[in-house]
Amino acid sequence: NAGVTQTPKFRILKIGQSMTLQCTQDMNHNYMYWYRQDPGMGLKLIYYSVGAGITDKGEVPNGYNVSRSTTEDFPLRLELAAPSQTSVYFCASSDRGASGNTIYFGEGSWLTVV
């Protein structure tokens, strides 16, 4: 029962480099999200998607891009990495069932920009 899977788990980037965090879910959820969590802080929404082909900005989208070509995948692209993007990134997905919506998280990707 995989749920939400993120890769890589750890990554060190140099300033100005680019990378993509991969996220896939096998629960057939329409809704997917990317959050960042800074040390000792709560979650901030970067981008979200309500279905394939549809994405929208969250609270802190600057410096990031997303795409949603399939229901399963929701990669997050970091362009021109900056030290301020050092954080833990969580991908998540949610259902829209009759028992209420629940959001499910991946295990996180720890990113350090040096």
Next chain:
Amino acid sequence: GNSVTQMEGPVTLSEEAFLTINCTYTATGYPSLFWYVQYPGEGLQLLLKATKADDKGSNKGFEATYRKETTSFHLEKGSVQVSDSAVYFCALGPRNTGNQFYFGTGTSLTVIP
């Protein structure tokens, strides 16, 4: 707009002590309410949820009741264990409409033997 305010930590308790972590919310419509738990180095895991007023969510000895009149969803456990040490997040989510979930800032709990 929607928001969640939860009790600031850190909270330190002795094993077998009673736990309360306060959570209040502001919402339009009729949201679902959640508690998530994050163990060190891991992602957030659903602990319990309630989808309508007066519902009680429960799991692993933890409970929370959806109180519409006080807009609250306080987390309680009668006797905490060392293994309960984690960060706890209160969250609000859409029940029927809307897209986003709103999280509190998290409360760190440490239980000492």
